[in-house]
Amino acid sequence: MRWTDEYKSRVTELSKQGLSSSKIAQRLFDEFGVNLSRRTVSRYLSTGHTSSRYDKLKKNTSKVKDVKRGTEIVINKDGSTTSTTTIENMNREKAKDVDFVLRAHGFDPEDWDIVSAKSNFWQQNSVEKGLIDLCQSKITVKPKVDNELTPQDIANLFKADIKPYTVKQVARDTHNLVVPLPDLHFGITRFEDTIIHLDKIAEVISSGYKTIVIEQLGDLFHSSQMNSSQTLKGTMLDEVDMVQAVEDAKRFFDVLVKLALDNSTKVYIKQMGGNHSSNLEYMFMEYLKVKYPQTVIENNIKYRDAYLLDNVGIMLAHGDFAAKNLPMLFANEFGGVWSLAHNRFIHKGHYHKEKTVDEGGVLSQQFGTIKPNDKYEISNGWTLSKKVLYLLEYSQDDLVTEYYV
Known part of the structure; x- marks a missing residue:
């Protein structure tokens, strides 16, 4: 970011008013929309310089x-x-x-x-x-470099321009619709990659439903960090622009959630943490809670979750843990949902390919991803899976229609 005379003058003026460096940085963000760290403001006030490297770099050892x-x-x-x-x-x-x-x-x-x-x-x-x-x-x-994101910078990405969105909701059907979203990997996936899928989703949703459930099944972002590209366990990944990734995710959900609210009487958003970015996913769900107060958002960092949709029981998992035992874990960990359900389903992702198995009467559905292939997948030849999303329509008792979008 280039410092202007206006920024410098405002920093000096706020300092004379007795504001701390962190409060000055926040004021500049509120007034000009620029992200300055506390240390950058402090450096300018004490030295008159805006670069942390002005007296650090030397030609000789x-x-x-x-x-x-x-x-x-x-x-x-x-x-x-x-x-x-x-x-x-x-x-x-x-x-x-x-x-x-x-x-x-x-x-x-x-x-x-x-x-x-x-x-x-x-x-x-x-x-x-x-x-x-x-x-x-x-x-x-x-x-530290001036363009490194601080915790305050990251918080600003989520809280900027949050204006609650409310609509008058009308039901036009007795059926429910579930929108599983596995492994979107924003950072590799751009908003432009999702437009064709959102258009098809809009066609289906526009017919109207009683309840729409959006399932965030993990790995919403490619990286768990904002300043480096890596998984939660520290595995290094291809470099991605995580600031842009957050903005792309916000645009995607802005379109999807508004469509759901306009065409149902109830919208739920379910959250499952992935192995790539569950920390950022949790924060993103908190942002959605503020932006869309009419939605019911169940945020968590658990390995598994389950819910009842009329008489249909659905268990959620990212898919990287205990994949073979999920039906029995469904019955043991979520006995209430299991006992009341007429039919039971498992929704998961993680492996970036489709697989549906009937396991003792539980239909286990592993969904693929619309994420473009990254260098690692291309080098290993993992490029053959379909790039589609599913929409699942349920009656009160069972799955009745699958839409490929």
């Missing part, structure tokens, strides 16, 4: 020894800094505390990230203190 602290500082050519120091009374738990380690080396956690860290522990006799614990700590750090 240099060393500085802080004799008083027993610290050696090495400024590397790539802009990172290596610090080696001896720290007294530092235990193994403190060595895992990133903020503590940075401060022990004299770095502000707001301005620096740790690239690598190594700690060596030993004990030594001191004439004054007796046996003391010592630690030699060596870290390499890099300055």
